[in-house]
Amino acid sequence: MRKTKEEKVFNIINLVFMVFFTVIIAFPLINIVALSFNDPMDALKGGIFLWPRKFTFESYRTVLENHAIYLAFAVSIGKTIVGVLLHTFITAITAYALTREDLIGRKFFEVMGILTMFVSGGMIPTFLVYKSYGLLNNFWVYILPVLFSFYDVIIMMNFFRGIPRSLEESAEIDGATPFVIFAKIIIPLSLPVIATIALYHGVYQWNDYMTANIYVNNEKLFPLQQLLFKIVSENLSPTVATGTAVVRDTTSQSMQLATMVITTIPVVAVYPFLQKYFVSGLTLGAVKE
Amino acid sequence: MENFPLEEQPMKKSLFKRLHDQIFYQSMIWPAVILMILFNFIPMYGLIIAFKDYTVLDTIGGAPWVGLSYFKEFFKDPLFWSVMKNTVGIAFWKLLIGFPGAIILAILINEVANAHFKKFVQTISYLPHFLSWVILGGMVITWLSDSGFINSLLMDLNLISKPIEFMADTHKYWGIAVLSDFWKEVGWGTILYLASMTAIDPSLYEAAKMDGATKFQQVIHITIPGIRQMISLNLILSIGGLLGSNLDQTLVLQNSLNYSSSEVLNSYVYKMGIKQGNFSYATAVGIFVSIISLLLVLLSRWGTRKISDKSVF
Structure with missing residues (x-):
């Protein structure tokens, strides 16, 4: 079909808008990277946009000489790996059990799960209860409360339901035990949905600072994001005397930028993989008609 | 066996x-x-501690009952109402800009003819969603600082003669919170719309073009009805979350100079409960927020059902 004049004009305007939009998103991000490679004192003069004016690795060197950041990195990596493995495992076994039509108590378990999606104890009761479990200043507070998520269980259930029942039935006839069927047939066929759940939970674990902020005050247990939160929030100290200016320590500003860039690298690294599962992750979980 | x-x-x-x-x-x-x-x-x-006088020395079950006294207390607290105003104000602007923003952006992305360029735009626009608020908050503070690129740009264009103190100005906080959230989430918000647009039958557009419909008419009569279900689902979810203000964002962007316009319900509960130990009071505020949120969900569900004759749940 031939394009009308009106369509051509629209396409050009749309193209220009899209370029403008991507610049609005990308420019500020590039600006941060450029700043992090710029000399801290020089950066204070302003006027740095897309490229450092006085190039230096100094900020990165200072950050990487700081031992606290290695410990925080280790905590972040630890909670991400342990969290992803356990969360994905619990999600998979729960979802598989719930897809068995004849599971005794299935309706009851589903109602329980749906309740957890809509009702919660809220911040304070949850805090007090977790405190009584001994989860304050405990590494497992990052892992245990988010092990189970009914959203993720629904996503997996929808995927499992798409696997033909005949595959399981023929394996049963061949004498395979339920465990073998689950481990050797279901799991290998479900790698896309497992990757979706694992990647999303991984990003959650990596980015979460609120759990540490509420439940942890032992700095040795801080993940990278909480360390960064402390740097950002304590760095911005108003000078009460003048009452107006927000003064920031120059060296710590550049360190802060370098830490931010380092912290973001793992997320950017898995981003291409995440992208593969964007739509499946969201639409599999979307409410069915 | x-x-x-x-x-x-x-x-x-x-x-x-x-x-x-x-x-x-x-x-x-x-x-x-x-x-x-x-x-x-x-x-x-x-949650029952909202109706009890709970202190750190008590157990949840053992604390004495005090009825609704904590609810009465925060209703009388002037600070609570200023917090309420910030919460509703910021949430309202986020909804007003973010909700139609994502729909319009999705429609425009969907119209990009070149598949590679479309993919490129999507890749860039989804990226900020995966940055944590700690990172983004630190970035926002840097962009808006005296030497940040926004002040530099405004000075280069001779629009201002000295840097604007964005983070220290109570009148600018709402705008900063709303726009930074929009920047972070608008691209991600298009995903579900774009996914449901792929389900629209292309022959509808062909037929409309035959009949001489303009682009705008095609959008109004084909694209929007095609994603109507998704629009009402998103609207219900957004309205239900109106009072569930973004704690991650608030704690990072808040400082003692913008406090009066940045304190929202969640950060108020956080400070009252976790920081100051007024557990019962903070829980009562939390319950109030949940009840209002539930009412909002029911109301918007009822409203969208009136509009689209179909329930999304």
């Missing part, structure tokens, strides 16, 4: 026998049940 398909087994077997037969599947569900009880349901029971 025999391994006949479970559903072919006769129903006359005793419950015990049936449980025994499906012991493998039962053992798969119980870890989740225990997790739900420990981490979801017992904290729900903890």
Whole structure:
């Protein structure tokens, strides 16, 4: 079909808008990277946009000489790996059990799960209860409360339901035990949905600072994001005397930028993989008609 | 153990026998049940402290009942109402800009003819969603600082003569919170719309073009009706979350100079409860927020059902 004049004009305007939009998103991000490679004192003069004016690795060197950041990195990596493995495992076994039509108590378990999606104890009761479990200043507070998520269980259930029942039935006839069927047939066929759940939970674990902020005050247990939160929030100290200016320590500003860039690298690294599962992750979980 | 398909087994077997037969599947569900009880349901029971005088020395069950006195207390607290104003104000602007923003952006992305360029735009626009608010908050503060690129740009264009103190100005906080959230989430917000647009039959557009419909008419009469379900689902979810202000964002962008316009319900509950130990008071505020949110969900659900004759739940 031939394009009308009106369509051509629209396409050009749309193209220009899209370029403008991507610049609005990308420019500020590039600006941060450029700043992090710029000399801290020089950066204070302003006027740095897309490229450092006085190039230096100094900020990165200072950050990487700081031992606290290695410990925080280790905590972040630890909670991400342990969290992803356990969360994905619990999600998979729960979802598989719930897809068995004849599971005794299935309706009851589903109602329980749906309740957890809509009702919660809220911040304070949850805090007090977790405190009584001994989860304050405990590494497992990052892992245990988010092990189970009914959203993720629904996503997996929808995927499992798409696997033909005949595959399981023929394996049963061949004498395979339920465990073998689950481990050797279901799991290998479900790698896309497992990757979706694992990647999303991984990003959650990596980015979460609120759990540490509420439940942890032992700095040795801080993940990278909480360390960064402390740097950002304590760095911005108003000078009460003048009452107006927000003064920031120059060296710590550049360190802060370098830490931010380092912290973001793992997320950017898995981003291409995440992208593969964007739509499946969201639409599999979307409410069915 | 025999391994006949479970559903072919006769129903006359005793419950015990049936449980025994499906012991493998039962053992798969119980870890989740225990997790739900420990981490979801017992904290729900903890909500009763809103009606009790709870201190750190008490147990949740043992604290003395005080009825609604904590609810009365925050209703009389002038600080609570200023917090309420910030919460509703910021949420309202986020909804007003973010909700139509994502729909319009999705429609425009969908119209990009070149598949590679479309993919490129999507890749860039989804990226900020995956940055944590700590990172983004630190970035926002840097962009808006005296030497940040926004002040530099404004000075280069001779629009201002000295840097604007964005983070220290109570009148600018709402705008900063709303726009930074928009920047972070607008691209991500298009995903579900774009996914449901792929389900629209292309022949509808062909037919419309035959009849001489303009682009704008095609959008109004084909694209929007095609994603109507998704629009109402998103609207219900957004309205339900109106008072569930973004704690992650607030704690990072807040400072003592913009406090009066940045304190929202969640950060108020956080400070009152976690930081100051007024557990019962903070829980009462939390319950109030939940009840209002629930009412908003029901109201918007009722409203969208009126509009689209179809329930999304």
